Amino acid sequence: MTSKRPLHPDENPMGVDLPLDPLPGHSSRSRMERVLRRGEFAVTAELNPPDSAEAADVYERASIFDGWVDAINAVDASGANCHMSSVGICALLTRMGYAPVMQISCRDRNRIAIQGDVLGAVAMGVSNFLCLTGDGVQAGDQPGAKPVFDLDSMSLLETLRIMRDEQRFLSGRKLTSPPQTFLGAAVNPFAPPYDFRPHRLAKKIAAGAQFVQSQYCFDVPMFREYMKRVRDMGLDKECFILCGVGPLASAKTARWVRANVPGIHIPDAVIDRLEGAQDQKREGKNLCIDIINEVKDIDGVAGIHVMAYRQEEFVAEIVHESDALRGRKPWKREITADEHIMAERLDQLMHPKKGRTPHQIAGEVNN
Numbered sequence: 494m495t496s497k498r499p500l501h502p503d504e505n506p507m508g509v510d511l512p513l514d515p516l517p518g519h520s521s522r523s524r525m526e527r528v529l530r531r532g533e534f535a536v537t538a539e540l541n542p543p544d545s546a547e548a549a550d551v552y553e554r555a556s557i558f559d560g561w562v563d564a565i566n567a568v569d570a571s572g573a574n575c576h577m578s579s580v581g582i583c584a585l586l587t588r589m590g591y592a593p594v595m596q597i598s599c600r601d602r603n604r605i606a607i608q609g610d611v612l613g614a615v616a617m618g619v620s621n622f623l624c625l626t627g628d629g630v631q632a633g634d635q636p637g638a639k640p641v642f643d644l645d646s647m648s649l650l651e652t653l654r655i656m657r658d659e660q661r662f663l664s665g666r667k668l669t670s671p672p673q674t675f676l677g678a679a680v681n682p683f684a685p686p687y688d689f690r691p692h693r694l695a696k697k698i699a700a701g702a703q704f705v706q707s708q709y710c711f712d713v714p715m716f717r718e719y720m721k722r723v724r725d726m727g728l729d730k731e732c733f734i735l736c737g738v739g740p741l742a743s744a745k746t747a748r749w750v751r752a753n754v755p756g757i758h759i760p761d762a763v764i765d766r767l768e769g770a771q772d773q774k775r776e777g778k779n780l781c782i783d784i785i786n787e788v789k790d791i792d793g794v795a796g797i798h799v800m801a802y803r804q805e806e807f808v809a810e811i812v813h814e815s816d817a818l819r820g821r822k823p824w825k826r827e828i829t830a831d832e833h834i835m836a837e838r839l840d841q842l843m844h845p846k847k848g849r850t851p852h853q854i855a856g857e858v859n860n
Contacts, residue, residue, distance in 0.1 A: 510587060523564075523592065523621050524563060525537070525592055525621050526620070534795070538799040538800075539568060539800045540805075542577045542579075543576065557809070560809075560824075560825035561809045561812045563592065564592040564621055565594065567593050570633075572633055573629065575633075580595060583617065587619060590826055591826065594677065597610070597622060597625065598627030600627030600641060601640075602641060623678065625646055625679055627642075646678055646697070650700035654676060681707065683716075683758035691723050691728065698731050703732060705734055709737050711760060713788060715758070720734070720791050733796070734795055736794055736797050738781050740781040740804050741759075741767060742804065746777075747767055782815045786816075789817060
């Protein structure tokens with residue numbers, strides 16, 4: 494007997510794994526798109542992908558975000574390092590009702606493979622896609638790999654927009670059922686030439702971007718100036734802008750990131766603040782909260798994207814203490830009594846006691 498629980502407004506009453514009904518003016522069935530179009534401040538987070546073929550590793554990492562985020566980014570071999578694939582993580586997350594953002598890097602696959610992956614992902618319930626050019630293979634631990642870069646972030650956005658809006662592949666061949674997608678891109682307001690960055694955003698919007706997630710923000714005045722230029726161009730009315738934030742573990746970490754990770758700008762004042770703290774990891778979390786409290790009130794900012802690499806346990810605290818959700822409750826995965834029973838039986842099936850075969854246990858499960 495299935496236990497009753499109140500339904501979240503952004504949940505299909507027939508099952509958490511089923512897509513939402515389409516809404517007028519929406520390009521997808523995305524829960525994230527619904528939140529943003531309602532004018533609510535969205536919160537997304539990045540899932541650290543496992544070096545594993547175990548589904549439980551993904552669910553364990555995703556459960557940290559339960560009730561605190563509107564969507565979970567599944568990264569695609571970031572830094573050119575191999576992990577479980579983005580499409581694989583998304584398939585697992587949609588089974589349990591989570592709203593994933595499937596990141597696609599152009600580094601490893603050509604346009605044929607990418608278009609096929611998008612169709613497969615949408616069929617599994619994925620609605621949100623983040624289009625990235627991707628880091629070069631020399632940045633990762635397998636520099637001998639052959640890079641592809643058949644497309645870049647701009648042409649990838651355009652490809653997905655054409656598939657959705659013109660119902661065709663790049664070849665011109667018609668799609669019998671076009672993918673309903675909510676398209677995103679990355680932006681970096683903190684990399685020179687600074688005056689060009691709003692124009693780069695405009696180009697991504699023209700290519701198809703409906704939302705963007707920014708690089709880490711550690712310099713709020715710089716981000717505020719970027720948003721002023723974005724508003725002057727009217728781009729905040731054409732695209733949802735999520736500011737990238739995240740905790741720094743220590744001053745040493747901050748120095749290493751600043752010296753070794755291209756595109757991340759960390760002012761001296763941030764490093765000095767961490768260095769002067771008794772508990773630098775805790776201070777890094779507090780710094781992230783302070784940054785959120787500043788950027789969430791900047792006109793045109795539609796949400797935040799929390800990147801807490803190897804500090805995912807802080808995400809709930811960061812979102813709660815910054816009041817980023819402003820009292821709103823995002824969809825949360827609820828475990829029913831039936832699922833506990835099935836989990837126990839599955840464990841018995843995978844680890845049978847002496848004298849009982851998997852076939853006998855499987856018969857019990859089916860009965």
